[in-house]
Amino acid sequence: xxxxxxxxxxxxxVGKTTTSANIGCGLAVSGKKVALVDAxxxxxxxxVVMGLENRIVYDLVDVVEGKCKLKQALxxxxxxxxxxxxxxxxxxxxxxxxxxxxxKLCENLKEEEFDYIIIDxxxxxxxGFKNAIAGADRALVVTTPEVSAVxxxxxxxxxxxxxxxxxxxxxxxxxxxxxxxxNEMMSMDDVTEILAVDIIGVVPDDESIVIQTNKGEPAVTVxxxxxxxxxxxxxxxxxxxxxxxxxLKEDDSFFTKLKKLFKK
Amino acid sequence: xITFVTDKDRNEQNEEEPVGVTQTGTPVGKIVEKAEKAAAExxxxxxxxxxxxxxxxxxxxxxxxxxxxxxxxxxxKDDAAEETEGSEKTDNTDKTKDKIEKMLFSINExxxxxxxxxxxxxFTLEYDxxxxxxxxxxxxxxxxxxxxxxxxxxxxGVAHAGCNGEIGAFVFALNxxxxxLRIANxxxxxxxxxxxxxxxxxxxxxxxxxxxxxxxx
Amino acid sequence: xxxxxxxxSFLRKKEPASxxxxxxxxxxxxxxxxxxxxxxxLEMLKGxxxxxxxxxxxxxxxxxxINITQTRSEDNNGTVPVLYANIPIKxxxxxxx
Numbered sequence: 351x352x353x354x355x356x357x358x359x360x361x362x363x364v365g366k367t368t369t370s371a372n373i374g375c376g377l378a379v380s381g382k383k384v385a386l387v388d389a390x391x392x393x394x395x396x397x398v399v400m401g402l403e404n405r406i407v408y409d410l411v412d413v414v415e416g417k418c419k420l421k422q423a424l425x426x427x428x429x430x431x432x433x434x435x436x437x438x439x440x441x442x443x444x445x446x447x448x449x450x451x452x453x454k455l456c457e458n459l460k461e462e463e464f465d466y467i468i469i470d471x472x473x474x475x476x477x478g479f480k481n482a483i484a485g486a487d488r489a490l491v492v493t494t495p496e497v498s499a500v501x502x503x504x505x506x507x508x509x510x511x512x513x514x515x516x517x518x519x520x521x522x523x524x525x526x527x528x529x530x531x532x533n534e535m536m537s538m539d540d541v542t543e544i545l546a547v548d549i550i551g552v553v554p555d556d557e558s559i560v561i562q563t564n565k566g567e568p569a570v571t572v573x574x575x576x577x578x579x580x581x582x583x584x585x586x587x588x589x590x591x592x593x594x595x596x597x598l599k600e601d602d603s604f605f606t607k608l609k610k611l612f613k614k
Numbered sequence: 615x616i617t618f619v620t621d622k623d624r625n626e627q628n629e630e631e632p633v634g635v636t637q638t639g640t641p642v643g644k645i646v647e648k649a650e651k652a653a654a655e656x657x658x659x660x661x662x663x664x665x666x667x668x669x670x671x672x673x674x675x676x677x678x679x680x681x682x683x684x685x686x687x688x689x690x691k692d693d694a695a696e697e698t699e700g701s702e703k704t705d706n707t708d709k710t711k712d713k714i715e716k717m718l719f720s721i722n723e724x725x726x727x728x729x730x731x732x733x734x735x736x737f738t739l740e741y742d743x744x745x746x747x748x749x750x751x752x753x754x755x756x757x758x759x760x761x762x763x764x765x766x767x768x769x770x771g772v773a774h775a776g777c778n779g780e781i782g783a784f785v786f787a788l789n790x791x792x793x794x795l796r797i798a799n800x801x802x803x804x805x806x807x808x809x810x811x812x813x814x815x816x817x818x819x820x821x822x823x824x825x826x827x828x829x830x831x
Numbered sequence: 832x833x834x835x836x837x838x839x840s841f842l843r844k845k846e847p848a849s850x851x852x853x854x855x856x857x858x859x860x861x862x863x864x865x866x867x868x869x870x871x872x873l874e875m876l877k878g879x880x881x882x883x884x885x886x887x888x889x890x891x892x893x894x895x896x897i898n899i900t901q902t903r904s905e906d907n908n909g910t911v912p913v914l915y916a917n918i919p920i921k922x923x924x925x926x927x928x
Contacts, residue, residue, distance in 0.1 A: 392736060393736070394754075403753070403793055404793045404794050404803035404804060405794075405803065406794070407801060440735065440736050440754050441736055441737065441738045441756060
């Protein structure tokens with residue numbers, strides 16, 4: 351039986367879409383059958399991040415309205431077998447779909463024997479958010495170590511709990527290790543203390559994310575990418591493996607050690 | 615000339631082939647090596663353009679060109695299966711000119727919408743008839759007409775001409791670099807490796823169930 | 832040059848790092864946020880406080896001011912959220928028994 355995971359955040363621009371794409375790819379690389387669902391109707395982006403924008407004929411709204419079959423709208427990824435994308439409609443708005451319809455859609459996707467169904471939630475707490483979480487079994491909350499993002503994450507966690515999506519997992523994105531070391535940025539421990547939820551991954555701020563997004567290829571597949579490694583770990587944790595948190599430190603050269611010694 | 619191979623069945627499209635749309639034709643320069651005959655014709659054609667005067671002789675040449683064109687296209691299709699480079703199809707013949715004229719006047723000749731302004735992401739312009747757009751169609755925007763579509767700007771989004779099934783419809787743009795192109799029930803997309811820079815005005819039309827793109831001169 | 836700056840930074844008066852500032856500010860903001868329409872909750876709290884205190888003393892209900900704010904914590908340099916109440920007393924009630 352498949353699991354429906356919603357990737358949400360409240361605040362925009364913290365990396366929901368990037369996270370969805372990377373986790374989806376990561377799971378597919380591990381041999382799972384994955385459906386990525388873009389629930390951001392009217393502002394779709396998962397298709398460009400995945401590099402599948404020119405293959406869209408039918409979208410989520412077409413499926414919901416019965417204009418096409420689910421299988422027709424699912425776009426098969428060009429790189430990984432078992433990875434499919436259900437794109438959002440671009441020319442409609444969020445009211446075109448109801449939570450009940452989304453619930454039904456998630457059930458239909460489960461019947462297609464997907465192991466994981468990843469829903470990319472739109473920013474905000476309005477209709478689009480309600481649609482995205484309607485059919486979800488589990489939630490991943492993405493945040494960055496900034497006051498605005500953490501505050502919104504707290505609100506989202508509250509709303510998820512109100513909708514009986516308990517125990518969401520937190521992904522702390524765009525962490526700058528150098529700044530955390532100087533205590534100029536909140537650490538993983540700071541954020542988990544404030545939000546009081548389980549953390550499933552810490553993703554460093556990494557140029558490779560920008561580069562890979564430009565290319566339309568998620569960073570999770572790039573062996574040398576630190577952020578990619580972080581997403582690979584998250585993927586394994588989603589599948590139930592115990593993976594230790596990786597060391598995000600830049601380098602422990604003699605010079606930096608010396609510098610630290612002096613700071614104490 | 616660029617040839618788009620069509621993909622009617624999306625599921626099949628998404629299966630093995632890396633791309634549903636394969637670029638079979640290549641820019642003029644490359645193909646000449648392959649078909650010397652075509653090269654000779656090409657040179658002749660260029661001369662014709664220079665003189666601008668159409669003599670009876672040149673017309674005859676053109677007629678033969680037209681025939682060769684057909685033959686070439688057949689090899690084109692065969693090549694498409696093997697994903698090799700197709701051979702050159704000469705453009706700018708009387709035949710294609712006639713065809714455009716025919717297209718222009720066959721579909722809803724009296725019905726055309728004139729629209730000024732850019733179509734941005736998320737907007738759809740739909741019309742029962744032909745559309746003349748003075749502006750760009752941005753990525754994420756869609757322009758849809760039961761007739762022809764003429765874009766006096768760049769087509770960077772999706773265009774659907776003959777959306778009621780009119781196979782004779784065409785799409786013209788000063789810069790034809792669509793995310794996706796649809797004519798009647800045929801869908802293609804821009805070849806992955808193709809340059810989007812410095813393109814000349816082009817038009818897309820359907821022949822033998824495939825969408826072709828030719829420069830418009 | 833870097834070394835020189837490091838030395839200078841030792842001489843400067845130490846300000847709390849922005850990471851800790853962010854954490855403290857967030858804690859305060861979330862106290863408000865989690866109270867869910869905090870003004871309403873505060874009004875209810877105000878009513879309850881008046882009720883309890885009125886048993887012991889006569890207070891000026893109109894001048895009563897109640898708020899959630901922050902104060903410097905005693906053990907470290909950070910700040911902690913506090914419930915601040917300013918309750919003007921008109922007179923003490925005499926013990927009946």
